[in-house]
Amino acid sequence: MEQEALERAVAEMENNEVFAMNPDNLMRAGEFDDGFFQTKAIKGFEELGVRRTLTTQKFLQSLAQKYGVCETKNLLEGRCYSNATLPCCKGTEQIKCDRSYPFRSYDGSCNNLKHPTWGRRGNPLKYPIAPCYSDSVSKPARSKSGKPLPRNRVLISDVAKVLDDTRSGLTSKMSMSTVFFSEMVNGDMIGRATKRTRKPSNGYRGCVAGGSDRSSNVSPLTNPLRVQPDDRYFGPLGVRCLNFNPQEKANDRCELKYAADRNLESSYLDLSILYTDEPQYDDQGKLKLFQCGASEAIAESEPISVHKIAISGLFGKLHNYCVDRVGSCPKSSDRHSVRERCRALVIGVYQKIIYEQLLPFLFGKELYERCGLNCEYNPHVESAVSQVYKSGPGRFQHIWIPDQMMYKPGGQSQWLPFNVFFHDHEQFECTAALAGLVESPIQVGRLSDAYVNIFYTEDGVHGTCLPCIDLGRNREAGLCPLVTLKHYIEQLIGEESKCYNTFEDLRDMFSPEFTDLLKQYYESPSDVDVLLSILENRRYPGAKLPKLVSQVTCLEFKRLKCTDRLFYTWNPYLGEGARHLIKALDFTALFALFTDMPDVPLEPFIVDGPRVATSDVRSYVKSLDYLFCHL
Ligand code: HEM
Ligand SMILES: [Ca+2]
Secondary structure, eight states: OHHHHHHHHHHHHHHHHHHHHOGGGBOOTTSTTTTTTOBOBOOGGGHHHHHHHHHHHHHHHHHHHHHOHHHHHHHHTTSSOSSOBOGGGOSOOOOOOOTTOOSOOSSSTTSSSSSTTTTOTTOBOBOSSOOOOTTSSSSOOBOTTSOBOOOHHHHHHHHHHHHHHTOOOOOOOBBHHHHHHHHHHHHHHOOOOBOOBSSOBSOBOSBOGGGSSBOSOOOTTOOOEEOOTTOTTHHHHTOOEEOOOOBOEEOTTOBSSOOEEBOSSOSSSSOHHHHOSSOOBOTTSOBOOOGGGOOHHHHHOSSOOHHHHHHHHHHHHHHHHHHHHHHTSSSOOOHHHHHHHHHHHHHHHHHHIIIIIIHHHHHHHHHHHHHTTTOOOOTTSOOOOBHHHHHTGGGGGGGGOOSEEEEOGGGOOEEEEGGGGGSOGGGSOHHHHHHHHTTOBOOOSSOOHHHHTOBTOSSSSSOBOHHHHHHHHHHHTTOOOHHHHHHHHHHHHTOOOOOOOSGGGGGGTSOHHHHHHHHHHOSSGGGOOGGGGGGOOOOOTTOSSOHHHHHHHHHHHHHHHHTOTTOTTTOTTOOHHHHHHHHHOOHHHHHHHHSOOSEEESSTTBTTOOEEEHHHHHHHHHTTGGGGGGO
């Protein structure tokens, strides 16, 4: 079986290469979703891992077919053997770490000295509980009776309609800068690995151009979503098909277990998105910066808004600012040490903003305290992101996407459609984008058109449905239903857990109108997709996220902090100067130092908050210059 699986894996990879060579199968410039499913290249050294992952996946699929779900589950859950791997793939990788090296590696390896590969770029995510595929390895989950789950776009479009009809007219004071900063943090812990071939691409086509039908060329590189002719938005436009490209899994050691998605970033909050594996430094140790101060990798990635480029750019600029300051210190250090000390400082400032500013703001006091973020370094836990977070509740903040955002060139306010910021980035000015961002509130109470119908649009009319992609990811990863995750979390944190027998029981989580909608679509309350936790009504006091989402988020950020040997609060290699600078520098300082705004927000996570003159902040930071000589 293994031999057969290998042959099928090799054949599939070869076919993918052939598919990718045909220009008819590639997205073309001018189409609205060109770039949306951008893929990186499988590099030479990664090829073996990709092949082994695919071989194991094929092997498990045949096993499930031959022996049935129960037996396969027993094997995958370790009840037959522990640590079984396919024989073709034995032997462990040896990485040697220099235990006294004071800086981070660029791919995350050697952060954990006992387990050097933990948290490294390219590793798989982790399933906290076994997935719920109907065949236990890869076929989509079904409802209790065995029927398929509700159709993706039909469900999402109706959810949007129900929220529109019952919209409560809620407003929020939270600013979109919170969302784009969170997005950057998310991108640092999870790098999407859309199924790849040896050549990078701008996305593979599963629909014909314009989306009027599915493409006649089918391939494991695409898995388009169907749209019904009576779709409220897409119907009249003649769109019947939305592109959707599957994720690559990672199981490079051929372990007989549930295979999770590959994470192309290091899980540590180490700005791996900015510094990359191959950072380009000049001979002083400065980063080669592109638009708004971002690295080339960020500026070239898609889909991306100019705001995410500009926010990450603030940290790129801080790196170079630091190198300049260190350069004028009396005692000179070697280049390598200057650049690594500056990098450690920048990562420290960034981690501080996340753990001391962003999370308290999003969680509110009660959850922040309950979450137990005051843990210590724990080398026995693996640094990894959960598959449930990536493909489900972690996407919650997408719900805040508004139809318009402010752009403020030369201090003049203009409201522009959300999606214009995703194209032709060079036309936007960095300060104008950031100045507008902190004055743009998030959307609450309903789902915007920019999110549900015209996401990533170029012409304002043809776009995609981001929540449909989110639901597609939830299902392709085989995530278990909402109530299953709820029971799991409640058990984990020692809370009482109730049963959901009828749809009325769901009223403790959702509004009555929404519960009625779920009843129309699902057979049983225990079938409801976990993604819908993003629409939950329960909240901890003061929290900006719904309860289940916030519990899942708490677990992720707690793990990422406490598995990071070089976290800024306990990194023994940070000097006194770095410690003080990390205390002093925050978003307000970054805005003041690296934008041309005349005054800057003291609380950038909310709109209309207090402001302070930029010149005052600059002179304050200037007075700290001496600290750069003690990093
Ligand atoms: C307005 C800003 C944002 C936009 C435009 C945006 C857009 C996207 C897009 C296009 C994807 C890829 C979808 C896919 O193919 O699976 C994605 C993935 C994701 N987003 Fe967002 N996002 C934003 C903000 C956020 C925020 C604030 C969070 C939460 C902190 C978040 C969490 C996620 C997660 C967990 C994924 C899956 C990880 C991945 O595919 O790399 N996003 N987002
Ligand atoms: Ca990282």
